[in-house]
Each structure stands twice: as C-alpha cells, then as structure tokens.
Amino acid sequence: MANDRLRTAMLAMNLTPETLAAKVGVDPKTVERWISSERVPHRGTRYKLTSILKVNEGDLWPSLQGNSRPVPTESELVHLYPSRSAITGAGWEALLSGVKEQMDVLVFSGAFLVEQYNLIPLVRQKAAEGVRFRLLVGDETSPAVIQRAIDENTPGGLEGRIQLMRRYLADVLHLEGVEVRTHGTILYNSLYRFDDQLLVNGHAHGALAGQNPVMHLKRLPDGQMWQHYMRSFERVWSVGVPETA
Template sequence: MNDALRAALAESGHSIESLAGLVGVDRKTVARWLNHDHIPHPRHREAAAGVLHRPIGDIWPDTSRRREPVWFRPWQEIERDAVSLRSYQSVVLPGLLQTEAYARAVLVGADVIARSDIERHLASRLARQSILNREDPPRFTAVVDEAVLRRPVGGRATMREQVNALIAICEAPHVRVHVVPATVGAYAGLNGPFVIAVGAEQQIAGYLDNQLQGEVVTGTKDITAILAAWENVRGEALSHWQSVDLLTEMAETWT
C-alpha cells in the first residue's frame, strides 16, 4: 500500500471521495492510487499533492526508478486507469496476456533491446498484467489474428503453455478473446496493431506500436479512425466461445 498517501489523507482530513472530487477523477481512481505500484498521471499527482499540501515526492517518490521505458510511461498510466481496454494484435499476443516464456521470446527475438535489459523489460511487462487480477479490473477485449497463434514463438512447449494460458483466462468474466480466422482476406487489421483505452471519465486514448516505440493518440480524428478499425477487426473475428474452441484445437497442435 502507499502508506504516504494514506497518511496524507488522514492528516489533511480528506477522504478518498473528497480528494477525487477536488482532483476531478473517479473515486475508484483515487482508491487505486493507494496501491504502491499505481502511479497517477502527472497532472493528477500535482493536483492531489496540492490538495493534500504535500510535496509530490513525499507521496510518490522518485518515479524515475520505474522499470518501463520513458516513452511508454504515459500509456502505462492510461492503461492502469482504464475501465475498458480493447486490443488488436496481428503479430504477437497482447502483452497483458503473455506468459513469461512467451514474453521473453518476443523480447529476445525483436532484437531491439540490449540483452542486459531483457529481464528488466520482462519484469515490467509481467507486472502490468496485475491490472487484470485486481478487485476492479478493466473489461479487456483482445482480437488477434489466427497467424499469431500459429507462429512458434519460443518453440512448441512455449506455445502450448501460452495457448493453454489463453484458454484459462478466457474463463474470467472481464476478459474476452476473439480470433480472426485465417480464411478472412484483406481487413483493417493488416494496417497494424492498436489498443483503445476508455478511462473512468469516459475519455478515450489510443496506442499505436512500431519498431522503435509506441505512440499515444487522443485527437478526435485519430480516435475516430481507430474506433472504425476496431469495428472492422471485431466484425471479422469469431465469437468469444468459438475462439475458445479454436484455441483448444490449437493447443493440441502444439503438443
């Protein structure tokens, strides 16, 4: 727990509700800030520290020590505060659904990260997955191309473990996985992967990945285009349970 924030609330006489109202966020957002590993957006950190009359560093000390790359931090903060996440992947599985072995194989195979930094990046990726296990997880919907599930990332044993892990998490009520079958021809997903996040205040942000680093987009035209792409890829995908049946068949092929 973030004991410094808890103490600041008690000393100031503020409650989670009153701080949320003054900062302009949802009550659940402030409640998540009480988790030690949940860092608010910079503008929310500044506003909360002002309300509590405490230096930012006293409540959230040295956030620069975090393990993720600097360019990824804005998206990670959006991801942590999201109430809904929609992810489309055409090349690899979403990071939030990757097993440790699969994630390591992806990071090593990409060959853009120094080998000495692989474990640090791996730890950061696996730590992000905790948002799907918290008490109030976001609704997470993933659409993946069938080719992703047939590529032997890490070898047969790694793929067998990964596909079985996908089948298991599909049982969670807040997780939905949809597969675009190989029989589908050209569709919007061929233009590349993306993620759509919806925050507690219904604000929408998108994330686009590339060979060097990711890009967060919030402009109206960009969001409209990404939402249209989502409707296209979701429309071409199998239903959740049809996808689970396909995953079950695929697990057998990796034995």
Template sequence: MNAALKNTAGNARLRAALVASGMTIEGLAHEVGMDPRTVERWLNEPGRTPYARHAHQVAQLLHVDPYEIWPTLGNRRKTSAQPRDEMLAWYPTRGTVPAALWATLLRGAVDRIDLALSCGLFLADAVPDLVELLTERAAAGTRVRLALPDPTQAATQNEATRLLLVEDLYTALQHVPGVRMVRHGGIANDVVRADEQLLVMPRVDGCPPAAAPVLHLKRLDHAPLTGAYLLGLDHVFTTAVPLVNTRRLAAA
C-alpha cells in the first residue's frame, strides 16, 4: 500500500474511501487532473479542503458524499453554512423517497437516532425490520429516542384505538436499554434523524402527510435550516411524557 495511505493523520474519511475504492493516489490524481502531491496533501494535512469542483469530482469517483469527506466544503467561501448547502435532496411525496434510504440512514447511525412521528405506521412499513434494527443500534451504543402521538389526546375513540395499535408495533422496544419511548401531544413535522442527517416531512395545510414533501438534510457546522429542526426535536422530547404501557388497547 502507498505510504501516504498508511499515514493515520489527516483526512481519515478520504483515506478510507480511497482504500475501499481500490484506487491509488496516482490514479485518483490522474482522473481529476491534479498533481499526486496535491492529493497527498488532501489526505495528510488536517483541514485541507479542495476547491468544490475537485471535491465533487473526487466524491463521484469514490462513490461518496463530498460533505462526508470534507464537512467544511460548504463553508470554503462563507463564514457559515447556508440552507442550500444543507439540502442533500428533496422528494415531492413520502412515497418517492428511495425505499432503501430510511433503513440505510438508521443502520448507519452511530451517535443517535431520533424519531418524532405523527403516526409511525409508515416507517414500520418502509423498514420491515425496524424494531430489530433499532434494538441492534441501541445495543451498539446508539442513543435511540422515539416519540409517538398520545392516544389519550385523540379526538375520537377510534383514533385512540388506532394509535394504541400503532404503539403496539413498537412495544418490544419499551424495555430495551438505550431506547427512550415517549408520547407527544402533537408535532408540526415528522422527523427521522440519524446522527447529522434528517428526513423531515413538513406539514402542508389541507394535504395528508403521505402527500407532503420530504427534505433530506445534512447538518453542516452551525447550519441554520437543520438547526431549526433539531431545536424542534429537542422541544418534542422535552415536552413529551413517558410511554408507560404500549399494550393497553382501548377495548381493555
């Protein structure tokens, strides 16, 4: 292996992506039209960030997100990240989100997972092994928080029963170490958070949740857009009440 790749200093994420791709420093430099010594500086000098066009070329070649490799890329000529830098993608409806994206984000979370949902049924459908996945992440040390709507505040008995049945889908998580389950009294947006990435489903008046758009956001430095939704998540979990028993169905 090239000595520059053995170096443990510098940009570990770029180094790992380069090793995973099987490409050499010289090969990458050739593909992007750079001197190999420049690529070595990207690898070995902490904080070294290439120009945006080179960063995106490299990311495309290595099949990675450029902002994962260079988190400050969006700030190269700015003092702080702008909302457009935080937007990785957007989808016109929940059904147009790539099916694998929900599970991919959750499975890749290391530090935390937050789920603030107005129902929770759609996510259980999108990720069939959701309970097992969250249990595995909690066992690995990921902090997991799940907020579902409070059935006691439902407008009708039928709605309360439906929400209790949805809770029942997640009941196995209730006593899993590292998982916190709560009931909220209503939320403005559905949010799925996996570390620094969020899938946000903002409410639209007169539009059912499934037909509303979905924003895929990535937190960059003190990102104003993502930061607002993270504050919203903190509000949800601060004001929510603990979920005591997920199997108290209305018929009981």
C-alpha cells in the first residue's frame, strides 16, 4: 500500500527521493520503499524526516498516533495545505502529468493553470491519449462572480481573468473528450480532480483563492469526503452552459 502522505509531503517541499535521501543519510532506494509501502522507519530516522518535511509523525504514519481506537490504514485526506500557493510547482505538475483517465475542474477563473502550468498543450496531448476533460469556469456576467470580485476588493479584475480563461479554453473546444461549461453558482470551493486525486480549495470571504487552504483527498471505495465534493461538482456541471467552438 503506497504512502501517499509521504509522497505529498515531499512534493510540498519540492524534494525527490534522491534529495530527501541525501538529507536523511540513507539510500534513495530506501526512500522509494517508504513511499511504495506502509513501512515505518526507525525512530531516529523518523525524527529527521519529520524535521525536514515539517510534519508530525502521525501525518505520515497514522498508526503512530497512539490512539486507543484502531487507526485506519488509509485515509481520504492525503495532505492539508495552508494555502493554494503552498502547493509547489512540482506538486501541480505531478498531478497534471499523471492524469490517465479524467480531469475535472470547477473554478471561476483558474487561469493560473494555463499561465503557470501550460494547461492547453497538456489538454491537447492528454485528449489525444483518450483523457476526458470537464472544465467549469465562471460566467463573468453572473451576480455571483461580480459579488465575489467586490468581496475580494478587485472589482472588474476577476471578470477579466474569466474572460481570459474562456479565450484560452476556446483553443481546445473542438477536441474530442474536452467539454467546457460556464456557471454562475456561488463558488464555495474550487475543485481540481486528477483521476483519483482531488484538490479542494475552500474559500473564505474576502480572501483570494490562492490564500485559502487546500485539502488533498484520495478516492477510496467507501470514502465519504470524495463523494461529497464530487456530488457538488456534478450539480454545478448539470446547470452549466456549454461553450461552443
């Protein structure tokens, strides 16, 4: 069973197995074994790891939490980021490049995906490989978007970013498997689904999206959180207005 918590913590610190191994003083293959299994390192090694990754032992190995109740071997919550901007470029790129079947996005703008992570060429490449894309962006004329811009103290700015994103996405509307819709719903959370991985970017009143915390969830057979947020995606998708080429 892979240790997704450790992998995500490494991505958050922009560390590879090789660079982490050098810092801890072990062989890179040892780090790879930690990632690919639930194997727990010795106490001294765990102390070095948690100091480098700036996490607690229980964040990486729940069985060490000293809980009197049984601790599940897997949790939907892979990692909690204090803000969207705390996710490293390597973290975003790993999620984007790793998509094999489906990517779903619910945002108002999301233009950072194009401008920082080259989303449009990736959509072209992945769509040719059979990946399905469902991309929900805001309707810049809707009351929800206009009010959100006022709350963020950037009136007109968000509307412009949405128009820019819609223009970007117009270049891939003709591709098979790529669907883009606009919506005017209140955006309680931005959602980024990459196959069985889901980033939930909650929104606090008056704060910019990049300043708000992000939960990284992993899809599990009986996982309730994943289903909870994906049901909200489906509800917005059902009322979204399809963009046409």
